[in-house]
Amino acid sequence: MDGIEEKSAPDFSGWSCPLPLADYPTIVMGHGGGGKLGNELVEHLFLPAFRNAALENLGDAAVLDLPAGRLAMSTDSFVVQPLFFPGGSIGELAVNGTVNDLAVSGAEPKFLSASFILEEGFPLAQLAAIVEAMAKAAATAGVQIVTGDTKVVERGHGDGCYINTAGIGVLRAGIQVGPHRAKPGDAILVSGTIGDHGMAIMSVREGLEFESQIRSDCAALNGMIAEVLSAAGDAVHAMRDPTRGGLASTLNEIALASGVGIAIDEASLPVRAEVQSACELLGLDPVYVANEGKAVFFVAPEAAELVLSVLRAHPLGSEAARIGRVTAEHPRMLVARTAMGANRVIPIQIGEQLPRIC
Amino acid sequence: MKYLTEFRNGEIAQRMAREIHSITTRPWKIMEVCGGQTHSIIKNGIDQMLPAAIEMIHGPGCPVCVTPLELIDKALAIAAQPGVMFCSFGDMLRVPGTDADLFQIKGAGGDVRVVYSPLDAVELAVKNPEKQVVFFGVGFETTAPANAMCVHVAKRRGLRNFSVLVSHVLVPPAIAAIMSSPGNKVQAFLLAGHVCSVMGYWEYPPIAEKYRVPLVVTGFEPLDLLDGIRRAVVQLEAGRHEVENAYERIVRFEGNQPAQKLLAEVFEVTDRAWRGIGVIPKSGWRLSAAYREFDAEERFQISGIHTQESALCRAGDVLRGAIKPAECGAFGKECTPRHPLGATMVSSEGACAAYYNYGRFISAEELARTVVSG
Numbered sequence: 146m147d148g149i150e151e152k153s154a155p156d157f158s159g160w161s162c163p164l165p166l167a168d169y170p171t172i173v174m175g176h177g178g179g180g181k182l183g184n185e186l187v188e189h190l191f192l193p194a195f196r197n198a199a200l201e202n203l204g205d206a207a208v209l210d211l212p213a214g215r216l217a218m219s220t221d222s223f224v225v226q227p228l229f230f231p232g233g234s235i236g237e238l239a240v241n242g243t244v245n246d247l248a249v250s251g252a253e254p255k256f257l258s259a260s261f262i263l264e265e266g267f268p269l270a271q272l273a274a275i276v277e278a279m280a281k282a283a284a285t286a287g288v289q290i291v292t293g294d295t296k297v298v299e300r301g302h303g304d305g306c307y308i309n310t311a312g313i314g315v316l317r318a319g320i321q322v323g324p325h326r327a328k329p330g331d332a333i334l335v336s337g338t339i340g341d342h343g344m345a346i347m348s349v350r351e352g353l354e355f356e357s358q359i360r361s362d363c364a365a366l367n368g369m370i371a372e373v374l375s376a377a378g379d380a381v382h383a384m385r386d387p388t389r390g391g392l393a394s395t396l397n398e399i400a401l402a403s404g405v406g407i408a409i410d411e412a413s414l415p416v417r418a419e420v421q422s423a424c425e426l427l428g429l430d431p432v433y434v435a436n437e438g439k440a441v442f443f444v445a446p447e448a449a450e451l452v453l454s455v456l457r458a459h460p461l462g463s464e465a466a467r468i469g470r471v472t473a474e475h476p477r478m479l480v481a482r483t484a485m486g487a488n489r490v491i492p493i494q495i496g497e498q499l500p501r502i503c
Numbered sequence: 504m505k506y507l508t509e510f511r512n513g514e515i516a517q518r519m520a521r522e523i524h525s526i527t528t529r530p531w532k533i534m535e536v537c538g539g540q541t542h543s544i545i546k547n548g549i550d551q552m553l554p555a556a557i558e559m560i561h562g563p564g565c566p567v568c569v570t571p572l573e574l575i576d577k578a579l580a581i582a583a584q585p586g587v588m589f590c591s592f593g594d595m596l597r598v599p600g601t602d603a604d605l606f607q608i609k610g611a612g613g614d615v616r617v618v619y620s621p622l623d624a625v626e627l628a629v630k631n632p633e634k635q636v637v638f639f640g641v642g643f644e645t646t647a648p649a650n651a652m653c654v655h656v657a658k659r660r661g662l663r664n665f666s667v668l669v670s671h672v673l674v675p676p677a678i679a680a681i682m683s684s685p686g687n688k689v690q691a692f693l694l695a696g697h698v699c700s701v702m703g704y705w706e707y708p709p710i711a712e713k714y715r716v717p718l719v720v721t722g723f724e725p726l727d728l729l730d731g732i733r734r735a736v737v738q739l740e741a742g743r744h745e746v747e748n749a750y751e752r753i754v755r756f757e758g759n760q761p762a763q764k765l766l767a768e769v770f771e772v773t774d775r776a777w778r779g780i781g782v783i784p785k786s787g788w789r790l791s792a793a794y795r796e797f798d799a800e801e802r803f804q805i806s807g808i809h810t811q812e813s814a815l816c817r818a819g820d821v822l823r824g825a826i827k828p829a830e831c832g833a834f835g836k837e838c839t840p841r842h843p844l845g846a847t848m849v850s851s852e853g854a855c856a857a858y859y860n861y862g863r864f865i866s867a868e869e870l871a872r873t874v875v876s877g
Contacts, residue, residue, distance in 0.1 A: 353619055412513070425507065427619075483513075483546070483547050483548045484511050484512075484513045484547070484725075485511075485513050485516045485517075485547045485548055485549065485552065485725050486513050486516070486517055486548075486552075487547060487548020487549065487551040487552055488548055488551070489545070489546060489547075489548050490860070492859075492860045
């Protein structure tokens with residue numbers, strides 16, 4: 146919980162004029178009203194944190210210079226609870242989530258928007274910590290946050306802070322990836338351990354706190370994916386970041402979209418011992434638990450070793466593993482070889498996993 | 504973790520499976536009582552490793568599945584009341600009552616909470632004195648000590664805003680009911696290891712003797728299950744019928760004595776209706792007279808419950824081992840985990856859901872042919 150304490154005491158000294166904001170230690174309705182209070186949030190918080198030329202115009206829309214060609218666009222809303230968790234916060238998630246959606250589509254992420262829906266009474270210090278986390282994450286990912294919006298809802302009508310981000314990326318020439326392009330024979334690789342994010346959130350969720358060393362894997366994947374695409378090019382057929390619903394949902398989605406079968410070897414799945422233990426305790430299956438800094442790659446079999454070595458050479462991919470292959474058998478189905486040497490179907494879940502009674 | 508991985512060794516599992524093949528000379532039907540064992544058997548594919556002559560029948564040991572519809576409807580009625588905070592284990596939330604489930608009650612504004620321990624519900628009662636906090640106390644002997652403890656603590660702390668909706672069920676009367684039911688096919692039982700960790704297995708020798716049936720206390724990991732099955736087959740082949748303990752690292756003959764003492768104080772034996780099976784005499788627990796004031800059924804006096812089970816659902820036949828899930832006409836058609844007609848399709852431990860999730864799409868032969876290569 147060190148991270149949280151650290152973040153709830155932001156450094157006000159770096160701000161150009163901290164006084165007006167310090168007058169209001171919490172968000173009030175006026176911060177979303179388009180008047181002076183709202184302007185102060187922009188001038189003293191968002192602008193200094195996100196500073197870039199497109200944002201500084203403070204126009205109704207950001208005006209962007211983009212090269213000719215195909216663009217990718219994506220949007221995602223973030224409602225995670227708690228807002229701060231081991232290994233990150235809603236701020237990093239909001240930036241990395243959209244960056245990763247663009248990156249796995251084969252695009253180079255360039256620009257993001259950021260919209261905040263804040264609950265009346267939300268501590269300004271926490272908002273500052275979130276904004277700071279977003280600024281750092283954007284700088285790491287090499288993207289600019291160029292436009293945004295803030296609305297305030299009455300106390301009790303929100304959960305502190307919701308964030309929506311949308312992003313634009315430029316598609317790389319010659320890259321054709323998509324969930325419908327997986328082919329029988331493709332090797333399936335995952336860039337590291339699964340289930341870390343979901344179990345990190347669980348470990349601090351109200352009513353379930355358990356002591357653990359598990360940290361969210363939240364990270365921007367565009368750098369690692371760029372290296373994979375430079376090395377393997379069109380041998381990469383499909384990529385996806387297995388977020389909500391975990392690895393199992395992602396693999397099922399690709400099996401359905403491509404009309405192929407997927408066979409994985411359970412013993413080859415990288416799972417941290419702490420994550421495995423926490424899952425055992427709660428009756429959850431790590432293949433369904435969310436990740437925020439992992440990618441799954443479907444690559445032509447002859448390129449599998451190359452991609453694996455590129456991944457393992459990258460700091461975010463050091464625990465990458467080859468977990469299975471695409472097959473023409475059992476189309477639209479994910480089948481796992483169990484550690485016992487038997488096979489089982491891993492289905493799509495109906496809702497979220499529920500902890501079992503005993 | 505080492506404690507678990509040691510019991511998940513694929514090579515040893517294959518060796519144990521080969522041994523079971525070599526000692527099996529005739530068809531045998533073995534019931535694993537506990538839903539957790541069903542889950543593990545299917546998740547690990549243990550049923551595929553056994554000789555075709557051995558049929559595993561999935562028993563009624565899933566607390567979610569056997570909780571009677573009337574009690575689910577009562578839970579829904581209580582949870583929908585203003586001023587009530589209704590606490591439950593996670594997997595009860597999706598169990599369909601006659602008209603709704605707890606998720607829908609929550610969506611309509613009911614204060615429904617998932618707790619991970621009954622004692623968390625007691626804490627909620629302490630923190631929210633203006634609310635009536637109700638805990639849905641379901642389960643077999645395994646969950647009973649914690650449920651008993653929460654009532655005990657509530658009484659000691661003099662809480663007036665805490666009560667428990669109790670639906671506890673017991674394994675030994677269920678085994679007796681199955682063995683004496685007409686058309687019973689079960690020839691041996693794997694006893695639920697976690698139930699026995701609480702209760703021991705001193706209750707079972709008379710049952711083994713009366714019904715001349717082998718009973719093997721069995722754990723939940725793949726090697727535990729294979730060992731339990733192996734021991735049951737050895738007894739069946741030799742014509743023996745004894746109580747055996749294949750889960751010695753956890754279970755002792757006398758069980759957990761302090762827990763049993765608490766259970767005897769807080770609960771008393773009662774007749775209990777099992778969903779899909781009917782009333783089994785002396786097969787459950789209710790709060791004893793000394794703790795009756797914490798009984799949510801007494802406190803809320805819900806009346807006018809008219810239950811309506813699906814006419815298509817054959818959960819009862821599945822729970823008794825009379826049919827396999829896929830032999831029910833509604834399986835995978837009218838009845839899926841998304842639209843369950845009966846509780847066996849709801850719980851992750853329910854036999855129908857386990858079949859639907861892990862085995863619905865392809866036959867065992869087809870699965871066995873699938874070759875996975877890295």
